[in-house]
Amino acid sequence: MSVLVTGGAGYIGSHVVRLLHQRSESVLVVDGLSSGLRERIGSSAFLQLDLAAPGAEETLVQAMREHGVTSVIHFAAQKQVGVSVQEPEFYYSQNIGGMANLLSAMRKTGVDRFVFSSSAATYGMPDVDSVNEDSACNPINPYGETKLIGEWMTANAARAWGLRAANLRYFNVAGAGWPELADTAVMNLVPIVFAALKAGKSPIVFGDDYPTADGSCIRDYVHVHDLAEAHLSALDYLERDHRSFSTFNVGTGNGSSVFEVLTEIKRVTGIDFDIDIQKRRAGDPPSLCADVTRIEEELGWKAKQGLSEIIESAWSAITAS
Ligand SMILES: NC(=O)c1ccc[n+]([C@@H]2O[C@H](COP(=O)([O-])OP(=O)(O)OC[C@H]3O[C@@H](n4cnc5c(N)ncnc54)[C@H](O)[C@@H]3O)[C@@H](O)[C@H]2O)c1
Numbered sequence: 001m002s003v004l005v006t007g008g009a010g011y012i013g014s015h016v017v018r019l020l021h022q023r024s025e026s027v028l029v030v031d032g033l034s035s036g037l038r039e040r041i042g043s044s045a046f047l048q049l050d051l052a053a054p055g056a057e058e059t060l061v062q063a064m065r066e067h068g069v070t071s072v073i074h075f076a077a078q079k080q081v082g083v084s085v086q087e088p089e090f091y092y093s094q095n096i097g098g099m100a101n102l103l104s105a106m107r108k109t110g111v112d113r114f115v116f117s118s119s120a121a122t123y124g125m126p127d128v129d130s131v132n133e134d135s136a137c138n139p140i141n142p143y144g145e146t147k148l149i150g151e152w153m154t155a156n157a158a159r160a161w162g163l164r165a166a167n168l169r170y171f172n173v174a175g176a177g178w179p180e181l182a183d184t185a186v187m188n189l190v191p192i193v194f195a196a197l198k199a200g201k202s203p204i205v206f207g208d209d210y211p212t213a214d215g216s217c218i219r220d221y222v223h224v225h226d227l228a229e230a231h232l233s234a235l236d237y238l239e240r241d242h243r244s245f246s247t248f249n250v251g252t253g254n255g256s257s258v259f260e261v262l263t264e265i266k267r268v269t270g271i272d273f274d275i276d277i278q279k280r281r282a283g284d285p286p287s288l289c290a291d292v293t294r295i296e297e298e299l300g301w302k303a304k305q306g307l308s309e310i311i312e313s314a315w316s317a318i319t320a321s
Pocket of ligand 1: 030050079172
């Protein structure tokens with residue numbers, strides 16, 4: 001198998017690249033390096049390319065032929081929700097335009113196996129605590145919309161020319177499988193808290209009056225190493241059956257509240273810090289956890305690590321750097 005990994009120099013993609021190497025697969029990373037780091041991908045073949053740039057489709061066709069690509073894992077996307085609200089055109093052009101070029105190149109080269117990085121952001125503000133893949137999708141920002149449209153694109157390509165695809169809806173990804181592959185962006189709860197502590201500030205909690213046991217929001221945190229393994233399970237699933245097409249939640253099925261995460265950070269770091277409680281933010285559902293029945297049954301994948309391993313690995317990466 002020869003796997004093209006778009007966005008392989010990013011946080012999650014680089015974990016999957018490393019697991020593919022451990023399985024002795026041949027890997028071609030295509031990344032524009034808008035946020036990725038070249039040093040994350042080791043000895044993988046590398047093509048620096050913005051998937052949304054003019055001419056990208058032809059460049060991809062050439063590279064896929066040259067490397068005998070048989071499967072694609074597509075991580076490359078812009079992912080900042082706030083920026084997507086400010087600059088929706090850029091988000092559509094990058095995430096939808098880039099993916100259209102990639103799927104066209106796959107069709108032209110006859111590569112029909114595709115794993116797509118989707119997101120729990122496709123669900124928006126569900127009125128249930130635990131969502132399954134058939135729950136209604138009503139994304140509430142352009143970023144979430146680009147992920148839902150990406151899923152429609154894979155479904156349409158499956159109908160039109162037989163694409164086999166696994167859309168993976170990630171929940172809250174955190175931790176580090178290897179210290180040097182840790183998340184360098186400060187956008188999710190764990191990196192945000194570590195950045196606040198580093199700056200000598202109190203981490204902010206938005207809302208302590210939600211209808212949850214301790215009043216803070218509950219989310220489903222999945223360890224990035226477990227998530228990376230789900231991609232290998234998805235590749236195996238696509239390999240098994242030429243009609244494979246499905247969407248899978250990737251989470252643990254268990255939620256942790258923001259206060260529970262902060263308590264665990266205090267335990268792991270040994271730092272006792274104050275918390276700055278502010279008003280709720282618009283668009284935060286009280287609780288959002290994955291129903292993981294489908295991925296367990298169909299892919300045989302189950303998260304092995306919990307909140308402690310997530311915080312410990314993220315903290316080790318910081319102390320090692
Ligand atoms: N991190 C999360 O919590 C999370 C949750 C749900 C879904 N996702 C999705 O998972 C994927 C990977 O996320 P990540 O956290 O590793 O992000 P990341 O920013 O670390 O990685 C994205 C990679 O894609 C590259 N890239 C972006 N746009 C590109 C383009 N147009 N052409 C070529 N390369 C491009 C970047 O340089 C980067 O290396 C994204 O699609 C993201 O939307 C992430």
